[in-house]
Amino acid sequence: MDCGTALGKINAKADGHLPREEEAALAGHLAGCSACAAEDAAISAAGPVLRALTGIRAMEKAPALDAMWTRVRAGIEESRETRRRSAWIARWAWIPAIAALAVLALLFYPAGTDRSPFHPSSFDVAVENVESDVATVALVDKGEDLPRVIWIIEDA
Amino acid sequence: MKEREKGGVPDDALIRTTLAGDDGAFGELVERYKGRAFAVAVGIVGDGDDALDVVQDSFIKAYYKLKEFRFGSNFYTWFYRLLVNQAIDRWRKSARSAEVPFDESWLSEDASPPDSFAYPRTPEDLARNRELGDALQCAVDALPEYHRAVIVLREVDGMAYDEIAKVLGCSVGTVMSRLHYARGKLKESLKSHREG
16 A cells, blocks of 8 residues: 555545445554554544543633533523513604604694694603503693693503 | 433423423523533634633523424534534634634643653643644634534534534535545644644
8 A cells, every 4th residue: 555545544534434444454554654654643633632622621611611500591581681671662662753753743843824723832742651551652732821732642 | 312311301301391481491401511512612712711601602592592493303403503603603703813722721830741742632631731732722723613613513522424514504525525624734733743
């Protein structure tokens, strides 16, 4: 067996594809060729050395690894809280949007024409009950006299 | 794989129990796979602390994606896909390819060169040969990310080629090609260390 053939078989052996009957022939070549033997030793050692390297890392981090479930559980709880908050925000996200729309509607209302039912000189936007299951957004004309609700929207 | 569940509740049953609201069952899955998951993660990211974060984040992600798990398939293959992607993302973000993370704390002061050219095969042996560990870490770091994932899944975790292909979403041929390349690079590193 020449060295070129041997190198091919060394790689096949490392990949686990060298037929058993060819192993003996390869072993015979390796016994008499130090260059191919060094090649075989290095390629065979790659896996074990890599395992040893990760084994060292695992030993260093053994205490932290022991507490992995505690870390994961804490992460799950934290993530759950974040998701809950996001869901809450998504549920009530329409409120500031509607309030902004209402303010814009008033600001751009065509004042001075007889199309408008009223022209509030000052107004409030009130958002209520957002902590409960029902929320209301009200546009209130503060006016000269009694406050008057211009527009109210409710969501259950 | 059945032997991984030997003596315990099958993975599928733990997943069903978790989905029914018992987080403790998921804790058993974490205990079952954390060691191997860490070995794979640290093989890819190189740094122990980063690897712990990767494992933690992968389990959390798996917990919230558990509804998408297809019963009948292997949990660890499904989980490893999350893990490897998480590890590769971490690697990209940390951009540590320019440096060689190698904690010297595991080296004892009386570390001495190896007596012979026999390559170390245990963590204890390797701990006595810092240069070799350093050289191998350099070679691993220099590998493209998916080549690194392949060699780690094969050599550290002992996964079969078809399982690696499922985890990485590629063909068995690609796995073999990447493995051949990666193993060649590690071999060169070991050989040059021995000759140097």
